[in-house]
Amino acid sequence: MSDAAGATTETAASFVAKAFSSRSFVVGFAITSLIALMAIVSFFWVPYDVTVLPVADRMKPPSATHLLGTDHFGRDILSMIMVGSRNSIAVALVAVGIGMGLGVPLGCWAAARGGWVDEVLMRFNDLVFAFPALLSAIMITAIFGPGAINAIIAIGIFNVPVFARVARAGALALWPREFILAARAAGKGPALITLEHILPNIATALLVQGTIQFALGVLAEAGLSYVGLGAQPPMPSWGRMLFDAQTRMMVAPYLAIFPGMAIVATVLGLNLLGDGLSDVLDPKLRRQR
Amino acid sequence: MSLLEIEKLGVDIGGTPILKGIDLSIAAGEAVGLVGESGSGKSMTALTMMRLLPHLARTSGRVTFDGIDILSATEERMCALRGDDIGMVFQEPMTALNPVKTIGEQVAEGIRWHTGVGRAEAEDRARRILDRVGLPEAKFPLSRYPHELSGGQRQRVVIAIACALKPKLLIADEPTTALDVVLQKQILDLLRDLVQENRMGLLLISHDLAVVTDMSDRVTIMRHGEVMEEGETARTLSNQVHPYTRQLAEASMHVPARAKTHAFQGAAPLLEVNNVVRDYPGRRASLLRKGTPTRAVDDVSFTIHPGQSTALVGRSGCGKSTLARMILALDRPTAGSIRLTGEELTTKDEAALKPLRRNMQVVFQDPYGSFDPRHRVERLVAEPLHLLDRRIGAAERRDMVAAALHEVGLSSRDMDKYPHEFSGGQRQRISIARAIITRPKLVVADEPVSALDVSIRAQILDLFADLNQRLGVAYLFITHDLTVARAITDDVMVMHDGRIVERGRTGDVLDDPQSDAAKDLVAAAPDLHRAIARRLREQG
Numbered sequence: 001m002s003d004a005a006g007a008t009t010e011t012a013a014s015f016v017a018k019a020f021s022s023r024s025f026v027v028g029f030a031i032t033s034l035i036a037l038m039a040i041v042s043f044f045w046v047p048y049d050v051t052v053l054p055v056a057d058r059m060k061p062p063s064a065t066h067l068l069g070t071d072h073f074g075r076d077i078l079s080m081i082m083v084g085s086r087n088s089i090a091v092a093l094v095a096v097g098i099g100m101g102l103g104v105p106l107g108c109w110a111a112a113r114g115g116w117v118d119e120v121l122m123r124f125n126d127l128v129f130a131f132p133a134l135l136s137a138i139m140i141t142a143i144f145g146p147g148a149i150n151a152i153i154a155i156g157i158f159n160v161p162v163f164a165r166v167a168r169a170g171a172l173a174l175w176p177r178e179f180i181l182a183a184r185a186a187g188k189g190p191a192l193i194t195l196e197h198i199l200p201n202i203a204t205a206l207l208v209q210g211t212i213q214f215a216l217g218v219l220a221e222a223g224l225s226y227v228g229l230g231a232q233p234p235m236p237s238w239g240r241m242l243f244d245a246q247t248r249m250m251v252a253p254y255l256a257i258f259p260g261m262a263i264v265a266t267v268l269g270l271n272l273l274g275d276g277l278s279d280v281l282d283p284k285l286r287r288q289r
Numbered sequence: 290m291s292l293l294e295i296e297k298l299g300v301d302i303g304g305t306p307i308l309k310g311i312d313l314s315i316a317a318g319e320a321v322g323l324v325g326e327s328g329s330g331k332s333m334t335a336l337t338m339m340r341l342l343p344h345l346a347r348t349s350g351r352v353t354f355d356g357i358d359i360l361s362a363t364e365e366r367m368c369a370l371r372g373d374d375i376g377m378v379f380q381e382p383m384t385a386l387n388p389v390k391t392i393g394e395q396v397a398e399g400i401r402w403h404t405g406v407g408r409a410e411a412e413d414r415a416r417r418i419l420d421r422v423g424l425p426e427a428k429f430p431l432s433r434y435p436h437e438l439s440g441g442q443r444q445r446v447v448i449a450i451a452c453a454l455k456p457k458l459l460i461a462d463e464p465t466t467a468l469d470v471v472l473q474k475q476i477l478d479l480l481r482d483l484v485q486e487n488r489m490g491l492l493l494i495s496h497d498l499a500v501v502t503d504m505s506d507r508v509t510i511m512r513h514g515e516v517m518e519e520g521e522t523a524r525t526l527s528n529q530v531h532p533y534t535r536q537l538a539e540a541s542m543h544v545p546a547r548a549k550t551h552a553f554q555g556a557a558p559l560l561e562v563n564n565v566v567r568d569y570p571g572r573r574a575s576l577l578r579k580g581t582p583t584r585a586v587d588d589v590s591f592t593i594h595p596g597q598s599t600a601l602v603g604r605s606g607c608g609k610s611t612l613a614r615m616i617l618a619l620d621r622p623t624a625g626s627i628r629l630t631g632e633e634l635t636t637k638d639e640a641a642l643k644p645l646r647r648n649m650q651v652v653f654q655d656p657y658g659s660f661d662p663r664h665r666v667e668r669l670v671a672e673p674l675h676l677l678d679r680r681i682g683a684a685e686r687r688d689m690v691a692a693a694l695h696e697v698g699l700s701s702r703d704m705d706k707y708p709h710e711f712s713g714g715q716r717q718r719i720s721i722a723r724a725i726i727t728r729p730k731l732v733v734a735d736e737p738v739s740a741l742d743v744s745i746r747a748q749i750l751d752l753f754a755d756l757n758q759r760l761g762v763a764y765l766f767i768t769h770d771l772t773v774a775r776a777i778t779d780d781v782m783v784m785h786d787g788r789i790v791e792r793g794r795t796g797d798v799l800d801d802p803q804s805d806a807a808k809d810l811v812a813a814a815p816d817l818h819r820a821i822a823r824r825l826r827e828q829g
Contacts, residue, residue: 178659182723185617186673187646189639200663 018280025276031269035262039085048076050083050236059252068258071244077255080236081262087148087237088266091230092217094152096210099159104206106160107167108198111175112190122168125161133158134223141229148231155220159213166209170202204281211274215267222263238263292317292457292490293338298350300333300514302343307333308514310350315458318488320481322501322522324537325511326742327713331494334511335460338492339375340367355457373403376451376489378480380463382443386435392419392446393431400453414453422449422479440605441472445479452483458490459483465500469605469769474813477504496742498541499815502526502824510534523824526817536744542817543747544776545754557631558592559730559763560616565589565625567611585611586622587787595730598757598764600774600795602810603784609767612784613733616765617651618642629731647676650724654736656716660708667704670694670723677727693722697752714745718752725756733765738773750776771814775799783807 019025047067057074060066068077106125110118137154144150174180174197183193224230225239233240238259245255291314298311308330315321325331336342338352340359352359355374357366371377379385387395396415400406406414416426422445435443444464451459461480465473481504484491495501501508501522508522510533518531529535566588571580586608593599603609614620616627618634627634629645637645650673653659660669670690674681681689691701697718708716717737724732734753738746754777756762766778774781774795781798783791785806791798802808 178653178655179661181614181619182651182653182659182720183661183672184619185646185649185651187639187643187676188672192675197661201661 022276022279024272028272042082046079048079050079069254084236084238087231088218091152091221092214095155095217096213098156099163103160103163104167107164108194111168111171128161146229151224151230171198208274208278215270218266294353296351302346315490320491320505322505322508323494329511330514372399373454374457376456376459378451378461378464385447391432418449418453455487460492462494470813499817499820502820527821540744540747545751547754559595560593561628563590563626565622568623596761598778600766600778600781607784608787647727648729649731650729652720652724652734652737656713673727693726697722731763735767
């Protein structure tokens with residue numbers, strides 16, 4: 001297991017150097033930061049205000065004044081994509097936070113206690129997994145009403161079992177290891193051992209899973225908005241833009257193309273980032289190249 | 290002409306020289322031992338013969354096998370040689386077999402590939418060779434999977450695969466290191482018989498001089514990728530002309546100097562184990578019926594006095610480690626009582642155990658797995674300080690860690706390093722430093738030296754002996770290696786199938802064992818002196 005140790009002592013500088021030698025990490029990191037940057041900039045500046053509806057300018061194809069064109073209310077598409085990215089990122093981020101915040105402790109608890117606790121928690125997990133996530137999210141928003149908050153909760157709940165499983169699998173593999181036995185012989189209880197030894201050793205797996213769930217969160221949010229259960233107008237959102245573009249596909253395909261590209265780019269970027277991270281952080285894979 | 294001739298072989302990987310000017314020859318039907326400590330290049334030499342070196346490795350010199358120049362042969366030619374004319378037995382029978390294929394398929398695979406015979410005939414030949422290696426079809430049908438076999442049985446399958454086509458040369462790379470002594474003897478006997486029956490050349494790679502002496506006609510001793518000495522086995526090892534040969538031979542027979550052992554009589558016992566039983570639930574027979582439980586530890590009782598060093602020896606799977614875990618209160622017995630300094634361990638909860646844990650610590654076998662790779666040495670060694678009642682400041686903690694590291698022969702500068710920056714022997718020292726930092730009265734050591742090279746092993750045994758003398762720590766030494774037991778312990782207990790079948794003074798039990806289990810262990814234990822004497826006698 002000496003290779004597992006390799007990752008830990010790297011100074012920040014050598015980690016960065018290694019990370020940037022991984023192609024998927026570099027590309028994923030670039031796309032992801034571009035989108036994050038877009039979201040941050042949108043707070044201070046957008047080309048056009050998206051809350052005014054200059055109907056005279058409606059349905060303009062891409063041009064010098066409106067880089068990506070305008071929609072059926074005359075709003076600038078670029079501005080809407082920029083503002084919409086905030087919504088996508090916020091929803092996905094909080095949903096991943098809910099998933100990790102609940103899933104990781106549950107998974108660690110199940111691994112540490114074993115027995116019936118493990119059994120009950122994991123079977124409940126299976127139950128949540130068994131529902132098609134998007135369908136259940138629709139159900140939740142249908143009951144509690146549409147809106148960004150409910151979308152976040154709905155997506156977040158379905159992240160819980162994913163993180164619980166990853167955490168439990170990682171923890172279960174660590175518990176019989178001798179250094180954990182040594183910690184137990186030093187009188188440390190399960191909670192302390194989990195905090196000191198288990199969590200740092202499964203952090204890598206959780207981080208990688210986190211980026212992938214983030215991408216899925218963006219996708220789920222777009223899906224919910226598309227069916228009208230996500231962010232409500234006038235708040236722009238990518239899924240909603242796609243829905244609005246649907247009926248005008250023949251006349252103005254750019255209405256659908258640009259928000260669609262934004263979604264694809266975000267998901268692709270995050271997946272590449274996750275893939276790159278797992279390469280960079282897993283010393284065994286790294287050694288083989 | 291020799292079967293295998295290696296001349297001036299050099300290997301480097303990415304510019305780092307791994308092997309330097311190796312000369313080695315094996316005649317048909319001859320057994321040659323290749324000895325050296327980890328990193329000496331033994332396995333690399335074997336891989337070169339099969340041309341299975343990692344990518345980026347560059348070779349120089351000449352390797353001729355049966356008239357074929359191995360280093361320049363085509364890959365096709367090598368594929369035909371591997372498994373047909375050269376067979377290989379690996380160290381770890383767990384990983385050398387494919388877990389999703391039956392043993393019959395795995396043996397037959399090579400036969401079909403090399404000889405082009407049909408499935409039925411290949412299976413027939415597989416059946417015969419498996420029968421020959423001691424896995425008769427009546428008890429071990431070809432449809433068994435590797436996980437259904439024990440370690441020794443798996444190694445027999447690996448040998449069957451290697452010998453199925455009666456190769457001219459058999460390479461065995463530490464074939465018994467993962468097995469206990471009794472299995473080791475059986476496997477070595479099997480290898481010797483197979484080699485003699487078919488007049489195969491044998492290259493036996495081992496770190497154990499006694500095993501090599503037993504098995505091989507000639508021996509080559511390697512260190513740092515170079516051949517140190519080469520010659521006829523018994524003469525080389527008894528004359529010990531080369532200083533490194535002497536160093537190896539002395540280290541493998543090393544007995545730490547221990548002053549007179551402590552007098553235990555009269556003193557209150559430190560550890561009392563009374564009628565301890567541990568059952569593990571068996572596999573459910575059906576949905577409603579519970580399986581019959583397996584009894585891992587069966588009615589074990591003994592005592593250890595302060596400062597006493599006791600060995601617990603036995604074959605793998607006899608319940609030694611289960612017993613150790615219960616003594617360390619990491620596992621609870623099904624029945625019986627365990628008292629440390631007069632206080633019952635088995636009924637206390639974790640909080641009440643805390644003061645008792647201070648008095649018992651543990652050293653594990655694997656110097657790699659016993660540390661959290663993400664913590665620095667300071668934090669690792671300081672871990673048991675958690676057991677002290679008072680909170681300890683950062684400065685005091687560093688002082689205590691420094692003192693403990695000093696105690697085991699390491700420098701206080703080492704505390705800011707990570708475990709992977711140390712060698713196996715140094716890690717085992719760190720492990721011992723962690724065990725003694727709370728000044729425990731009892732240290733349980735579970736095979737603490739079996740993963741170490743002989744010279745490192747001698748140093749660690751010295752350290753254990755020294756700590757026993759200076760700090761008066763009592764040991765429970767769990768081992769299957771009788772040399773270790775003899776070197777470091779006052780008393781020995783022999784465990785078999787969960788029971789303690791024999792106990793007494795270490796010297797008495799090992800020289801004159803009474804029970805069958807102890808006799809088996811003693812008879813199977815490799816002993817360098819005896820092996821050399823036997824060889825010399827045979828040669829007259």
